[in-house]
Amino acid sequence: MKVNAFAVQEPKGKLESYSYELGDLGAEEVDIKVSHCGICHSDLSMINNEWGMTIYPLVPGHEIIGEVINAGPAVKNLKVGDKVGLGWLSASCMSCSECMDGSQHLCSNNEATIVGRHGGFADKVRGHWSWAIPLPDKIDLAKAGPLLCGGITVFNPIILAGVKPTDAVGVIGIGGLGHMALKFLKHWGCEVIAFSSNPDKKDEILAMGASKVVNSRSPEELASIAGTLSFILNTTNVTLDWNSYLTCLKPKGKFHTVGAVLEPMAIPAFSLIMGEKSVGGSPIGSPELTKTMLDFCVRHDIYPTVEEFPMEKVNEAMTHLEEGKARFRIVLKN
Ligand SMILES: [Zn+2]
Numbered sequence: 001m002k003v004n005a006f007a008v009q010e011p012k013g014k015l016e017s018y019s020y021e022l023g024d025l026g027a028e029e030v031d032i033k034v035s036h037c038g039i040c041h042s043d044l045s046m047i048n049n050e051w052g053m054t055i056y057p058l059v060p061g062h063e064i065i066g067e068v069i070n071a072g073p074a075v076k077n078l079k080v081g082d083k084v085g086l087g088w089l090s091a092s093c094m095s096c097s098e099c100m101d102g103s104q105h106l107c108s109n110n111e112a113t114i115v116g117r118h119g120g121f122a123d124k125v126r127g128h129w130s131w132a133i134p135l136p137d138k139i140d141l142a143k144a145g146p147l148l149c150g151g152i153t154v155f156n157p158i159i160l161a162g163v164k165p166t167d168a169v170g171v172i173g174i175g176g177l178g179h180m181a182l183k184f185l186k187h188w189g190c191e192v193i194a195f196s197s198n199p200d201k202k203d204e205i206l207a208m209g210a211s212k213v214v215n216s217r218s219p220e221e222l223a224s225i226a227g228t229l230s231f232i233l234n235t236t237n238v239t240l241d242w243n244s245y246l247t248c249l250k251p252k253g254k255f256h257t258v259g260a261v262l263e264p265m266a267i268p269a270f271s272l273i274m275g276e277k278s279v280g281g282s283p284i285g286s287p288e289l290t291k292t293m294l295d296f297c298v299r300h301d302i303y304p305t306v307e308e309f310p311m312e313k314v315n316e317a318m319t320h321l322e323e324g325k326a327r328f329r330i331v332l333k334n
């Protein structure tokens, strides 16, 4: 089967038309006809080989929405015609202790949708049935793509940290990931403080449910909420003064990063010791938690705020993202 896609041939390259043949369908695999694909910051990192694991040509795209068009004979729970989403992972071994424990996203033998194989900037993509997440009937397909990577990335920490509806919490960086975190936490019932250094976004951030926007570059503003938050989620990938955020936590508070900060994070031990605070991180989430999140989104009408580009305009869309102009997530439509 021939796949028509957009690929880059080298770091920082432009996306160009590219077609390739998918071999025989594995017994447990499905082929998905792509209707929409979100653009995640990781697509840009992979295009530019920032993590040293890109193999060219690369077809990016791992926030995929589509329909099953082929299903291998051993596929469970899916059939041709089903609407599914495929995110950062496209397979896991299904037999290691993490997989057997329901933490397939932590499987050390997992397969990422755009690492050593081709992703969703295409008309078709293939994956293992376990990661082709069945979509709820009433979901808005045009907006759902970003939930499959960005969405679950910020939803999982809410579960991991045991955030309660009565908590006051904070989100650092209100971009593609952060704005989804803000909406989730607001519907969870929390009071949400948004940390942002972009005054242009303030009104939109308040409209999305933040009770307050704190300028993360102002030590006085950070000091004004010292000791008030139970949970802080960092979605930025730049180095910040982490200790000033730890100071915003209440005793027993948790600081969690999903932003892939490449420099080591300077965390003073005494900021953790006095007050029993902790620092953690996580990647995406399990397939089951992804399903739970999608149901939660449909129930509360939570969607990322998206800008849609036709798939053919993928280079314009990437430039829009690179220039920091995306409000707040981009979706490509076939
Ligand atoms: Zn992603």
Ligand SMILES: [Zn+2]
Pocket: 092, 093, 094, 095, 096, 097, 098, 099, 100, 104, 107, 108, 109, 110
């Ligand atoms: Zn496994």
